Each structure stands twice: as structure tokens, then as C-alpha cells.
Amino acid sequence: MEYKRSSALFAEAKKYIPGGVNSPVRAFNAVGGEPIFVKQAKGAYLYDEDGNKLIDYIASWGPMILGHAFQPVVNAVIEKTQLGTSFGMPTQIETEIAKLAVSMVPNVDKIRFVNSGTEACMSAVRLARGFTGKDKIIKFAGCYHGHSDSFLIQAGSGAVTFGSPNSPGVTQGTAKDTLLARYNDLESVKALIEANKNEISAIIIEPVAGNMGCIIPKKGFLEGLRKLCDDHKILLIFDEVMTGFRLAQGGAQELLNIKADIVTFGKVIGGGLPVGAFAARNEIMDYLAPLGPVYQAGTLSGNPLAMAAGLTMLKTLFEHEDIFKSLADKTAYLHQGLEKALEESELTYTINRLGSMISVHFTEEVYDFETAAKGNNSYFKKFFHGMLNEGIYLPPSAFESWFLNNALTYEDLDKTIDAATKVIKSL
Template structure:
């Protein structure tokens, strides 16, 4: 496999961007590779600048649940572009998208569209603080909620990949009100509430963690969080930027049967375009300007092109009754193959991570026990055989509706060749 053009482009990019990339994990430094520069995509395939084709299990980190260039979505975007790229004003598409989200996620009574998952979670936490009049929040070690200052404390994803416990440039004062608990550990949460319960505005959690690799909640853990937050007058915020419309049409909250007070959404709701949202109970969301004193704004929020893509995506989900059963079936084939070869796999629906560990991963500590050097070898073997997975042990594989059984079985064969 030749990568001469990608290599040359990366050298050029290094002179223009920090690390040659616009998001750290893309640099592929932890797997010892040069980033691929992608030219085009279709179905479940990516094609790089050198003409190499890959079966894609990154799926743009989750949004492409139907694969790349799904006709209904691309045509909707083209029509929207012809009417204008941005208005900076209200348009009826915002109403239609909000109605589609609200229809599928009943815990959301009012919603605000924003541009990124980071912005959605940051704004939802501000709303929680404004509503409760409290400052402190609880997050979980290894859960990543975007790169806003107050949430870069024991975060996962790129921070974990690059072995940075926090980020420089974040003043200590920004994380003074961020309390860290252990994912799947009820006692760690109880202790924080017993000490500071009257000061805690909300608990923010990935209801199924996917940024220290996929780590599902143990049975009853989310219901425990629902109970203890209600008991202390705090709010429960689900960061469903990854899980929203991925685990089910109603996200993780429908999948696990737990209703949060606030929800952050992203990725899939934009249909592949930059778009996110946060929403929840009416009385909480009415604290947000212009109705209340919690300020949040965005010039490009509700961008008509992104909204058009999101509408097409959610309509397509509604029109595909076998979507989630097919995603589950295909993903289970990969999971079973890895398990049979002695690899520990965490999977929830179409999101999974093979861990090179000595046991099951249940939290941040066990995730960090993974053999990242072995994962780098695994990544290299797959990429050299036309399979694209995340260049980090601490990310997820995403299966799309576009993945054919033939491509799934080819992937299994290549993975088995490596493991043998």
C-alpha cells in the first residue's frame, strides 16, 4: 500500500497546523503512523489521496449511521445550499428538526440548536447551574464531554490517548467546581453527594461511555444516578452526543429506560454536518435567554444546510424499521469473532471496542490497563489490509447500515489473521 501522497500532504500540513491536524487523535502518533488524507467516500468505504480504499469503521466518529453519501441526505443538502449557506435568522427547518428530535426523545420538551457537542454540553451545564443556583458538577473519570475548560478534568478520548491527565492552559479555578467520580461505582457518587450534595447542580455522564473505549453502564447504575440526583435536588444530564440516535431512535435513555433532566445531542442529528443540540424539561430550558438569565448564543446555530442534513437523517431513520436490528446483528458478528480469539470486547448496539487487556473493562482504571503497543500493531495490520479503525485504543468502532455482510466477514478474516 503506497501512501506517498498522504505523506507529502502531511508534511505540508505540519507547516500550517499544530501537529498537522485539526483534531489531535487524527495525528495517529500513538499508533506510529502518518495520517491518511481522504479524498472521497461512499457507502462503507473511504478512498485516500493515494487511491487506497478502506472499509470504514470510524464513520466520522459516529454520525454516518447509514454510511457515506447516502442519497437522501446529500440531495437534501444540495437543495438547501441552493437557497443559501447561512441566514443568521430563523427558518422553518429549525422547527421541523426540533419536532423530529422531540418526537423521538420525549425527555426533551424544549430544545436549543448549537454547532458542536462541546458547545451543547457546556451550555446544558450552564443551564443546570442557572436553574439550581448551584455551582458544582459531578463528572466521571474517562468520560469526555468536549474541550470546555471545566470539563477537561480526568477526561477520556484524545486527552487519554495523549496521556494528558488534564490540559495546560486551563486555570485551576475553572475545574474547582468539577468533582470526579468513578464510572460504574455508586459509592464514589454517594460520597460526593454526602459531602457536598447541597452544592451540586448536576451529574453529567455518557450513559454508555465511548471515550475511554466503549464501557457500558453496569445494571442499575443509571437508575441509581436518577434516584440520587432527584433526592438531592440536582439534575441528571446525559451526554448523548455519541449515543443519541445510535443505540436507538430515543438514544441511550430509551435503550436503558432512564429519563434525564437534560440531554446533549450531536453527530447523527446533523446528518454528517456540524450540528448539535441540548434540551430538556421546559422549566429548566426556560431559564435560557431570551426567556431567562442564562445566556447562550450562536451566529451559525441552526445553520440551514446542517439542519437540512439532520432532517433528512432523522426521516431516514424513521423510514428504516430494521435499522437497529441490522446494526446489532452485524456488530455482533465482529464481537463474536474477537471474543473467540480471546480479545475482550465491550459492545452496545453498533458501538464496540476490542481491548488488549487481561480482563473486562468496566471503568477508567481498567481501560488504562490496555496494551496500547499491541493495539498499535493491530491498527497497522488492519490499515495495511484496507480496514480503517480508530487510531487509538480508547475510541470506538462504529458499524453502519451500509456495511455489507461481505465486508464484515472480510474484516473478521483480516482481524483473525492478525490475532493468529
């Protein structure tokens, strides 16, 4: 395939946009080469500026669960646009989607809408700190909760020390309140709690991680976190920006049967438009302004266009629960095909999958960031570009989950498996 126009557009973009992109992973730094500029998308397919058609496995990093340009969502946005695009005032549709979301998600009574997953997670942590009166939080290496300062933290000198900033601009003062644990390792969490008694307000985690590839919680891990939180009066925050309304109607909480105290959402809940949200039981949510002392606000929160897209998406998922089984079945089919191709090679690999999330790692068992980092990145780069050349668009990073959409047909999956078989042989 040729990407002459994409290359020209990237060269132009770099003159005016830092790195030529508005989100770093798009720059292809992790895989080499230059990014593809997309012109349009429909269903399971992307169409780039050079006229290439690509089978899409990122689904805009998750929200396009029913495929691109899903017509009911498009129609809802167009209809709402004709009535005005933003008011900064209450609208009925905000209550409609809130009522539906609360009915679908277990263990929550109220929800507040914001504009991104980052904003949702940032607000959830502030709420947890305000509600508990404690400052510190525990997060997990490899879990991504957006680019708020509290989350851009790397490991410190030992298991029980606070972390240090991993981005210039994040202060040491902020870093001291973020403690870093290892995913799927309860002992690392216990050590942090023991070393910081009565100082931890919340533990925030992706219940199924998607930012170090798809990483599945080990049996007993989330249950152990729940018990630790109960025993030490710590709030458990599930970052379901990726998993919410994707793994099940009620997200990972429903699928894994674990109760969180605060849940954050994004991606699917916006139907492709910028939306985030956080939800909890009444006593926690009522601590928010204007009812309580914890301040959070946003002019574009509850924007009518985003609410129209999200409401239409959630209604479709609510009325057609079989979509989740369809997606899981398609992902399992893809898994089986990839497994067969890899088994016939001499490559070391592991495939992680849950629901409609899946990732391929060129290393042995992957269950946390450290094991994911052992993957053979040179193989992944060749695999990515080989698949791209075959018309398959994968996440341009070994540390990202693939997201399937329900517009994918079994013919698309067969094409993907055939392409993977060819590319793997070349590795």
C-alpha cells in the same frame, strides 16, 4: 499498502496547522506512524489520497450511521445550498427538525440547536447551574464531553477532592467546580455528594461511554445515579452526542429506560454536518434566553445546511426503525467473529459491545477508565496497523469506540473478521 501521498500531505500540513491536524486523535500519536489523508468516501468505504480503499469503522466518529455520502442527505444539502447558506435569522426548517427530534426522544419538550457536541455540553452545564443556583458538577474519569474548560479536568488527590486542570489554559478556579467520579462506581459519586452537600448542580455522563473504548454501564449504575439526583435535587445530564439516534430512535434513554433531565446531542443529528443540540423539559429549557436569564447564543446555530442534513437523517431513522436492529445484528456478527479469532490466540482480551458500538481491549474486563488504561497498547498498535494494511480503518486509539454504519455488508464484515484473524495470529 503505500501512503506516499498521505505522508507528503502530512508534512505540508505540519507547516501550517499545529501537529498537522485539526483534532489531535487524527495525528496517529496513539498508534504511531503518520495519518491517512482521505480523498472521498461512499457507503462503507474510505478512499485515501493514495488510491487505497478502506472499510470504515469510525463513520466520522459516529454521524455516518447510514454510510458516507448517503444520497438523500447529499440531495437535501445541495437543494438547500441553492437558497443560501446562512442567514442568522429564523427558518422554518429549524422548527421541523425540532418537532421531529422532540417526538423521537423521551422526557424532553424543547430542544435548542448549536454547532457541536462541545457547545451542547457546555451549554447544558451552564443551564443546569443557572436553573439550580448551584455551581459544582460531577463528571466521570474517561468520559469526554468536549474541550470546554469545565470538562478538561483530571483526578485530584483523593476521592472527595475537586480535580485539577489536565490542560494548560484551564484555571484552578474552573477546576474547583468540577468533581471527578469513577464510571460504574456509585460509591464514588455518593462520597462526592456527601462532601459537597447542596453544592452540586448536575451530574454529566456518557450513558454508554465511547471515549475510553465502548464502556457499558453496569446493572443498577444509571438507575442509582437517577435516584441520587432525585434525592439531592441534582440534574442528571446524559451526553448522548455519540449514542443519541444511534442506539435507538430515542437514544440511550430509550434503550436503557433511564430518564435524564437534560440530554445533549451531536453526530447523527447533523447528518455529517457540524450540529449539536441540548434538550430538556419545559421548566428547564424555558430558563434559557430569551425566555429566561441563562444566556446562550450562536450566529450559525440552526444553520440551514446543517438543519437540512439533520432533518433528512432523522426522518430516515424515524421512518425505518428496523435500521437499529440491522446495525445491532451486524455488530453482534462482527463481535462473534472477532471473539472466535481471539479465543484461538493466547492473548488476554475483552470485547465490549452495545448496539452499533464495539471495542476490543487487550486486557481483562473493562468497565471504567482505570481498567481500560490497563490494556496492552503495544498489541493495539500492532493490531491497528495490521488491520490498516489489510484495508480496514479502525479508530487510531485504543480509547475510542468503533462505530458501525448500515452500509456495511456481511461481506465487509467477513473481510474484517478474516483480516483480524490473520493479524491476531501475527501478534
